[in-house]
Amino acid sequence: MSQYKSEIRESLISALEDRAAKGNYRKYLKRLTLKKVRGFIDREITFDFPVTALVGPNGGGKTTILGAAALIYKQVQPRRFFAKSGKYDSSMKDWSVEYELIDRDLNRRLPVPRTASFKKAKWNRTAVEREVLIFGVERTVPATERRELIKAAGSKFAAKKEVALTEGVAGHVALILGKSIEGFNRLFVDADGRVTLFSGRTPSGDEYSEFHFGAGEASVIRIIADVEAAPDGAMILIEEIENGLHPVATRRMIEYLIDVAARKALQVIFTTHSNDALAPLPPKAIWAAYNGEVLQGKLDITALRTITGQIDAKLAIFVEDKFAENMVTTALRIHGGMEIDAIKVHGMGGASSAIKVNEQHNLDPTSAFPSVCLLDGDQAESVNVDKGVFKLPGTMDPESHVFDRVLERIDQVSAKLAVSMLLPTGQQERVKAVVMSRALTNRDRHLIWEQIGEDLDFTAGYTVASAFLAIWAQEYPEEINEMVEQFQTLLPKR
Known part of the structure; x- marks a missing residue:
């Protein structure tokens, strides 16, 4: 509910998304298709933003995608990512990757198709020229070693x-x-x-x-010195970008990469296990790799651990975003009678991601527990009970629904709302006035918690949202019951 505020302007993010969509680059990797590489079969990754994060569990395929991106460029030796150990390694037989490139030196108007394949003993590549900088995990090895x-x-x-x-x-x-x-x-x-x-x-x-x-200090200096010296249009590949960095420094590093991608028309692809590295990026810039699957969107790293069975659970619930995640968690706690700790709720960065992950999870024969998907109230047309896709209360986005329902009873709940926002009960009339005023002036309900917080002596938006959720859950138990009944049989009972 409280959101990280990047120093990168939204206008720059939009401009870079638009530039990638139009292919307005001299050299750019638009997409690659892993026809057959390690655990991937016919999986496509598009590069819809010039800075792309690859996330996933260890062994999930992040480095495979990173290596596949580099493989089509002459400067990169195939063995850098795909080494073969003579007769002892036959696993690469019939591997193949297809590409769609922008290369104005080869075609000034149209994308260029290319292929890299491993038929028998070596890679066959229709490789092209491009400056590629690779920063591996060895960059954080201390100088003394x-x-x-x-x-x-x-x-x-x-x-x-x-x-x-x-x-x-x-x-x-x-x-x-x-x-x-x-x-x-x-x-x-x-x-x-x-x-x-x-x-x-x-x-x-x-x-x-x-x-x-410090190893992280040297790594940052080396990356920036080399990136600033790189020619415009170069590709930058970074493994485990957060290594050696404080979470704040990790976010600032990603902001730098977005900035330099705009200044120098660079394309950056990095792997990470850190949510902090994802914070400044738009959903289009993030790809998750796991169990032979790929999924585009702003997935939480913890959600991936649940999806891949690394977290012990009895039920997973996939929702669209962080507010919906907290709405469901609040509702389940108020409802009671279940093992709350055995239920993992995850915001997936959009309806399509939540639906897809839920479907993949339930079709996976190795999944040790079931999952359901709860979509926002305005997604009723996507409900599919047979596939475990249900919806949250209301007919609109959850922020609007919760706000409007509390507003309906503001006369009765203003004192409780004030206390829930850590304000004195004597502030209840002020809280009521602020809520009613914002009901008239707010244009985007996703921003209303921060706006109310600003009006109330800069109370944190997270605190405001949590207070509204608590009041909603207490005042409308029938809505909670209706929501929970949709998947009642799957809930782990206490």
Whole structure:
């Protein structure tokens, strides 16, 4: 209910979505189809935003998709992601990936089809030219453990060349890490510049090398320095982007990648296990990979753990968004008589995602527990009882329904509402006035909790929404009973 507020403007997100839809790039990977790769058969991934997150459980296929994206470009050796161990590895036989690319050097007007396949002993690729930067998980290995830096560890080491980080690089790093890196340099260990490390400077002026950096700090500096130096239109691939980063730094890193994708027409694809990495992205930018399936949308990482059976449960309930998730949880607690801890409720980022995941979960023979889908009240046409698809109370989105139902009884519940919002009971008339005023002036019910909170001395939107849900559940038990009865037989009884 309380939402992360990104510093990236919605207008920029919309502009980048529009640019990807129109294919207004010199080089861009629009889609790939995993015809047969590892556990994937005929699964298509579209890149509808220039920064794409791949999420899923370990072994779910995130790195497979990342590698497939890189495979069609000449600069990337197939063995970087798909190595074969001679006669001991026959699993890659008949693997195939199909692509739809934008490459204005090859066709100025139309998308370019390409294929990569492994028929017998090697990959056959109709590969194309594009600069590709790959940042693997090894980037967070401390400098003291990197073999190529052994020669830089001695007291007599002198770099072949020292290059100061540009003002732009330093500024972007400072925004992500929350600290100044003024006076930092890149040190070239070998003559051809393939091995480098960084040096820094304390506020008092003392110099220190990357051997004394935090692994996350060095990783951020390296990624940004290389990305800023990359040519426009390059592809950036990052494995487990959150490694070594604080959650706030993770979100800021994604915001940086969105910004640089806009500035330099870059395409970024990264894997992650972190919800913080997903927060700044639109639903179109997120793909989940699990059990040979792919699903586009803003899935919560915890939801994926439930879907794949990593969380012990007796019933899963998939809903459209976070507010619906809290609405269902509140309703179940008020209803009582069941094992609440054995029921996992997850917002799936939209009706289509909730329906699809529920269907896949119930068709999976390995699923240890059933699931149902509860759609918003305005999705009545999508209800399918035979497939476990039901709906929430009302005929509109749940925010509107809950607000309007509480508003109907505002004279009777204003005191309880004030207390639920952690305000003195003496504030009940003020609470009533604010609610009635916002009922007239609000244009988007999804924003009304934050608006009411602002009017009430900046009470958190989450607190306001929770208060309204609690009052609704207490005042309208018949609606809760009607909702629960739809899947009563599946509920784990206490």
